[in-house]
Amino acid sequence: MTNREPKETIQLSVLDSALYGAARAFEYLGPRGQAMLEKIGEGIVDYCLKERYLKPSDNWEELTTELTAFFVENGYLRGREVVREGEIITEAIRGYQYLSLKKKLRDKGSVLYSCPWCVAEDAITRTMGVSGPRLRAISEETLSDGTYVRKHEIAGGSESKRDVLSIPLDLSFIKAEALPADSVGLPVFEAVEYGLVRGYNYLGAQAQLLLDNLGIGIIEFLEEEFQLNLPHEPEKSAKSLASFYVSGGLADSIEVDISSSSASVEFTNYRYAAVLRALLDEGITLASCPLTLTIRAVLRNAGLAVKEMKWKIGDRRDVTLALPIINVAGQQFDEDRVSSMMDAV
Amino acid sequence: MESSSHGSIAESLEGLEKPIVLALVDPIHYQDAVVGLLRYFTGKVPRGIYVTLNKPFAVLSKTFEKAGISVGSLFFVDAITNVPSVQEESSSICLGSATDLSNLCIATSKAVNRFSEEKFLVLDSLSTLLIYNDHRAVAKFAHLLAEKMRRWGTSGSLLTVEMNAERDVVLQLAPFCDKVVKL
Numbered sequence: 001m002t003n004r005e006p007k008e009t010i011q012l013s014v015l016d017s018a019l020y021g022a023a024r025a026f027e028y029l030g031p032r033g034q035a036m037l038e039k040i041g042e043g044i045v046d047y048c049l050k051e052r053y054l055k056p057s058d059n060w061e062e063l064t065t066e067l068t069a070f071f072v073e074n075g076y077l078r079g080r081e082v083v084r085e086g087e088i089i090t091e092a093i094r095g096y097q098y099l100s101l102k103k104k105l106r107d108k109g110s111v112l113y114s115c116p117w118c119v120a121e122d123a124i125t126r127t128m129g130v131s132g133p134r135l136r137a138i139s140e141e142t143l144s145d146g147t148y149v150r151k152h153e154i155a156g157g158s159e160s161k162r163d164v165l166s167i168p169l170d171l172s173f174i175k176a177e178a179l180p181a182d183s184v185g186l187p188v189f190e191a192v193e194y195g196l197v198r199g200y201n202y203l204g205a206q207a208q209l210l211l212d213n214l215g216i217g218i219i220e221f222l223e224e225e226f227q228l229n230l231p232h233e234p235e236k237s238a239k240s241l242a243s244f245y246v247s248g249g250l251a252d253s254i255e256v257d258i259s260s261s262s263a264s265v266e267f268t269n270y271r272y273a274a275v276l277r278a279l280l281d282e283g284i285t286l287a288s289c290p291l292t293l294t295i296r297a298v299l300r301n302a303g304l305a306v307k308e309m310k311w312k313i314g315d316r317r318d319v320t321l322a323l324p325i326i327n328v329a330g331q332q333f334d335e336d337r338v339s340s341m342m343d344a345v
Numbered sequence: 346m347e348s349s350s351h352g353s354i355a356e357s358l359e360g361l362e363k364p365i366v367l368a369l370v371d372p373i374h375y376q377d378a379v380v381g382l383l384r385y386f387t388g389k390v391p392r393g394i395y396v397t398l399n400k401p402f403a404v405l406s407k408t409f410e411k412a413g414i415s416v417g418s419l420f421f422v423d424a425i426t427n428v429p430s431v432q433e434e435s436s437s438i439c440l441g442s443a444t445d446l447s448n449l450c451i452a453t454s455k456a457v458n459r460f461s462e463e464k465f466l467v468l469d470s471l472s473t474l475l476i477y478n479d480h481r482a483v484a485k486f487a488h489l490l491a492e493k494m495r496r497w498g499t500s501g502s503l504l505t506v507e508m509n510a511e512r513d514v515v516l517q518l519a520p521f522c523d524k525v526v527k528l
Contacts, residue, residue, distance in 0.1 A: 028509035035373045203375050204399030205425055206472040206506055210372065213509065305477050326477070333482040335489045338447050342454035342493060 007074060007185035010271055011248035013226065015116075015189050016101050017218045018290045022196065023105050023114040024217030025210060033112045036200075036210075041123030043195030044116055050278070053187060060128040064121050071117040074185025087154045089135065096148045097184060104225075116192045183249075186271055193275045196288035208286050215297030218290050230298070234258050237298045238265075245291045251317075254291065263299065263306075263323040265292070273317035280311065292321065303329025354385045357526045363500040365491050367522040369515055370470075372506045378528035379469060380412045382502055390500060392464040393419045394456045396449070398473035401426040402437050422456050424449055425473075446478060446486045453490065457497055466494055466501035471514055484517040491521045502526075 022040060026033030045067070048054040054066045071077055078095030098115040105112070113119070124130075135152040142148050196214070200207035219241075222228040228244055230237040235258040242254035242265070252269040267273075272289045279286070287293065287309055296306050310322040358364045370378045386393060397405055402421035409416050421437040432439045440452055457464065468490065474483045487503055494501055503522070505514060519525050 029372075029507070032371070032373060039373075200372075203372060203506065204473070206399050206470055206476070209472050209476050209506070209508070212476070303479075307477060328477070328479040328482070331479040331482045333446055333485040333489075335485050338450050339489055339493070341447065342450050342489075345451055345455045345458060 007187055008271070009075070009183035010186050010189045010250065012097055012182050012184055014245060014248035014250050014290060015184055015192060016225075017221050018192060018196070018214065018288070019098075019101055019114040019116065020104065020221040021214035021217035021290070021293070023110055023112045024108075024220065025213035026112060027110055031111055037112055037114050037119050038122050038126065039199030039202075040114070040116070040192065040195040041119030041121070041199070042127065043198030044120040044191045045123050045195075046198050047191040047194040047275075047278075048120075051187070051190075053191070058128075060124055060130050063124050063128075067120055067124065068117065071188065074188040076117055076184050076188055088138070089152045089154065091150050091152070093148045095146065099142065099146070099148055116188065116195070120191075120195075189271065190275050193272060193288045194278060197275075197279055197284060197286045201284055201286060205286075211286060211288055211293060212296050212300065214288070214290075215293035215295075218294050219297055222294075234298050234302045234304070238263070238295045241291055241294045241298070250289075250291060256295070258299075258325075260327070261325060263295065263325055265295065265321040265323070267317075267319045267321070270317045270319045273313060273319050276311060276319065277313055280313075285309065295323075299323075299325060303327060354382055354526060354528070357524060358385075361523050363498060364523045365494050365500065365521075366502040367515065367518050367525045368502045368504045368528055369525060370504055370506050370528045374528070375506060376408070379504065380409065380414065382504070382528065383409060383414055383467065384412070386465040386467065386501065387414055387418060390463050390465040391418060392460045392462050394422060394453065394460075394464060394466045394499075394501075395419050396422040396424070396453055396456075396466065396468045398424045399469055402439075420456050420459065422449075422452050424452075446474070446482060450486065450489065450493075454493065457493075457499060464499055466490075466499050468501075468503045470504040470506060471518075472504075472506040472508065475508075475514070480514055480517075484514050487514065487518050488521050491518070 022037060026036040029036065045054065048067065048070055049056055053070045054063060057063050068080060072079060076097045077093055080094070081092045083090045098117070102113065102115065134155045136155040138151050138153050140148070140150040196211065197207075200210055203210065219230065222241070222244060223230070226244065228240060230240055235256065238256040238258060242256050245251070246254050250271055251267040254268075255266040257264050276289070285308070292309075299306060304325045305328045307324040307326060312320040312322075314320070358366065368378070368382060383393070395402070395405070402423040403426070405421070406416050409419070419436070423437055423439045424442060426439045426441070428439045428441045431441065438452060438456065440448060453466070457466065471483055471487055474486065491503065503518070515525065
């Protein structure tokens with residue numbers, strides 16, 4: 001029994017900012033960065049199973065079909081058709097919300113894709129050891145109705161992730177909700193946010209360093225796409241970011257205060273709260289909330305580092321975040337003095 | 346991955362006596378690389394000091410045990426487990442925080458002094474320190490540690506996850522280590 005209740009929505013811009021940040025954060029690894037993005041996919045699948053958006057199954061076809069259904073129901077795409085003609089496979093994706101982000105990343109020269117549906121599907125097929133013929137992309141286009149069409153040629157071999165031909169084509173059982181074009185269902189956002197942390201938790205505390213890199217990319221996205229002009233003062237920047245994320249539906253209101261030794265953020269009706277609760281329950285203190293990551297990036301840019309983040313979840317979805325901060329810009333490490341101390345023990 | 350890491354470590358360090366290695370670890374294969382590295386050192390040196398800033402030593406012990414590594418030969422300096430004050434036991438010391446580089450140095454020095462036999466030291470990882478510290482301070486810290494390891498006659502490895510160039514400390518540290526190994 002899957003959990004398919006009517007959903008809350010969140011602006012696509014909030015989700016896109018995180019997905020853009022993720023793709024940019026791993027570009028330094030080149031094509032290997034895709035494996036890091038696939039880790040997010042593993043986390044997305046975990047979340048969907050945990051929240052019963054997916055039924056556990058040993059059958060990868062069932063799982064990927066259910067996964068597609070989840071993304072369709074949450075307005076991330078309207079449907080996918082796959083047709084084979086000889087050695088050519090044509091895949092048409094209707095109402096694909098990732099399309100503009102895909103174009104933006106492509107324009108930046110990125111070879112990575114962070115589409116949550118794709119990376120989650122990749123995670124399923126890889127972890128279940130699915131193999132099939134090698135496929136070579138031969139063309140892609142966007143039709144006048146917005147449908148994204150890509151063609152692949154079967155190139156032989158058996159190293160590819162799966163045989164696309166065996167994907168069930170009948171998705172008619174899915175009842176896509178009429179979501180606004182610039183929104184997605186909150187569960188998709190939650191799954192991605194959970195996936196970001198769960199996917200990198202195996203790295204331990206240093207995963208936050210990788211997640212912090214997302215913050216830099218997110219700011220780039222907001223500046224370029226929404227002409228967000230961040231002032232030099234960290235507090236003003238953080239307030240400006242908070243205001244953006246309130247308009248995107250991350251919370252009903254967000255209050256930010258920054259002093260020389262701490263920062264605090266108060267969220268009212270915070271749409272990240274369910275993810276946060278799940279992570280804290282699992283003993284995970286890493287954060288993936290896009291606003292939190294951008295505030296960390298802003299502070300770091302000002303020579304300030306965040307120590308342990310302290311979350312307090314109140315009634316319903318009201319959440320307070322305390323960030324003790326230290327000034328590292330002028331940090332000194334006196335090698336001679338410490339060396340003497342080491343010798344003395 | 347485990348065996349290839351191990352293989353490549355052994356090949357890379359062949360001929361080096363008590364090598365001090367800067368291990369640049371691919372984040373995708375981090376766990377396997379750490380296990381491979383540890384397997385290499387535990388196979389050569391009877392005693393090891395493992396400084397963990399990433400995962401609590403209790404978690405690491407189980408992982409290493411599962412991988413067939415003799416955990417009994419390791420002493421953990423743990424700067425990640427949340428403890429109200431320093432807690433020292435026979436196989437570990439928990440410091441409670443990774444933010445103070447000086448304390449970390451002193452605790453490491455104490456741990457090394459506990460054992461008279463030949464030992465190795467693994468620091469896991471410099472990347473974590475970069476979350477809380479300026480990269481120049483981290484580079485100085487690592488430089489001092491490498492210098493001390495040489496003076497103590499201790500082999501070992503400073504780990505760092507492969508990062509983008511902005512926060513990369515590899516260039517600054519490479520000259521102080523015997524070898525930079527990509528895992």
